[in-house]
Amino acid sequence: MSALEVKGLRKSFGPVDVLHGIDIEITDGEFVALVGPSGCGKSTLLRTIAGLETVTGGAILIGGRKVNDVAPKNRDIAMVFQSYALYPHMTVAENMSFSLRLKRLPKAEIDGRLRRAAEILGLTELLQRLPKQLSGGQRQRVAMGRAIVRDPVVFLFDEPLSNLDAKLRVQMRAEIKELHQRLRTTTVYVTHDQVEAMTLADRIVVMHSGHIEQLGTPLELYDRPQTIFVAGFIGSPSMNLMDGTLRRAGGGSELMLPSGPVIGLPHLSVDADGVEVTFGIRPEHLSVSREGVPATVNIVEPTGAETLVNCRIGEQSVSVVVRDRQPINSGDTINLKFEGATVHLFDRTTGQRIG
Amino acid sequence: MTRAYNPWVMLRWALLALLIAFVVCPFIWMVSISFKPEQEVFSKTLSILPRNPTLANYQMIFDFVPYPRFFMNSMIVAIVSTVCSLVASTLAGYSFSRFRYKGRSSLAFLVLSTQMFPLVTGIIPLYLVFSKLGLINTYWALFVAYVAFTIPFCTWMLKGFFDTIPREIEEAAVIDGCSRLEVLVRIVLPLSIPALVATSVFCFILSWNEFLYATVLTTSNDVRTLPAALGIMIGQGYTQWGGLNAAGVLTTLPVIIVFVFFQRYLVDGLTAGATKG
């Protein structure tokens, strides 16, 4: 059964169309991440699911029930906000039990649920504190606690980690993943950080200006991006994308860059000759070798385990990840090996994948 | 320290001292007179400390003037006006802050623009309306007048404070199961206590001190408030200065008490909108 289904969802603010027909089906227990650049409509989508925004067109089904006109509190969802949105005048315990008290559940039941959630999140010692007496990570946990006690059908997270510093963000990311593995509650998780989406989600929805660009598992998106946008968005460092003309050459083909250089691709056979394409190759799939396409090194960024080398082929900027420690310096000329690597071809006008 | 001799610092202190003297001297003089026997009030040599201090003036305002009645009237008028104004302003300010509807900003501006007219301009129309309604010389006349004066300021002040409360907190409460009114009562108001206190103090002091309307709209001691009653004690030919100043001291006292007691909130509340963005 699908826990959450969004069908042809449209949303406008006055004359401005923000969502143009979104279709997503999420099965029970799944963790789905919504990623996309800032302003693409992720929060709007999440807020319509929560019922904080009305729907302009289409339908939202939670647990098989159409909820377009159902009040947020009756949708069986819980939401975690970016700013935590804790009630500043209530203690941690009061914050977490607020929804249960509004529902007038018996006191014993409230206490039981509160204790369980506090244990799961390691908040037991902090129950009598006020939000202002907590650190950022603790506040984030209280916000999650407030969602957990309700035992909803769907958790909605809106960029819950973006207010934390880098180290804490990685730690909380692991905690969220662990929490999901433990509770198995269906989760929709909004983030603009593709690494967060890749590491957390069972499936990822890539959004771009109110459309879904692609929906798939993290590795599907990485291995076979369907559009130029997804190709550039998923993966870190991001994929090299270069515009050029693809021609047949012997048994394979070659890519002519506008600035002159030609990249030979003997293993890539193409049907058409002379097509304008956007050619994509990931930095980690390129390698430095004795022969290959000459490139001038621009910037060298070592990170320890690997080194990111940014260089130029003609006027085209290309990044390559080098794993072994080679003596490469800015200004050197190196040879890049394209042969045998996974490459991606996109139609330059439609942006769609062609091979 | 050379800083103490900095001429700018000295000038600042001098100006402050002057300002304080300007504000405080009349009070000191009032307190002083209230303890002086009548012949000393009119004596040619001025003295701040009474030579023969007496409580006769205080005795007088309880024996010959229904001071407790006036005090009660003032209390009733100030408290009822404050409560009514606060309830209305809270709802109006919340609506201006949070809801989107046609004419919202022009309505909000209209409310504010009423503050541009001096109080005096309202007195004759209001008198005519109240006399047609038979409300002259009733508490109702003063309630209505004071609530009408204080609502615009209070509404804007509270709107400014509500604007600083993050929307997400309210949205979290809506998802947790609150209705709009519950959000206001359980979340917004507890967070607005400093602003509510500051606004109440403003209303209370304005209603307590108001003289013009109190004088015009009341005609008997049954409803007359302290400022109006004090005004009447200044007679055509003869004025009981001692008694008048004793009454003045007793009238100022509650204001000072309220102010000192809530001072912290007052300063917080007036600046909260500006700093907690």
Ligand SMILES: Nc1ncnc2c1ncn2[C@@H]1O[C@H](COP(=O)(O)OP(=O)(O)O)[C@@H](O)[C@H]1O
């Ligand atoms: N209440 C609103 N009124 C008008 N426009 C809005 C409103 N909320 C969001 N938008 C617009 O909708 C678009 C998507 O916003 P949002 O969903 O917040 O993006 P994201 O969360 O992906 O960064 C933005 O262009 C934003 O300006």
Ligand SMILES: [Mg+2]
């Ligand atoms: Mg957002």
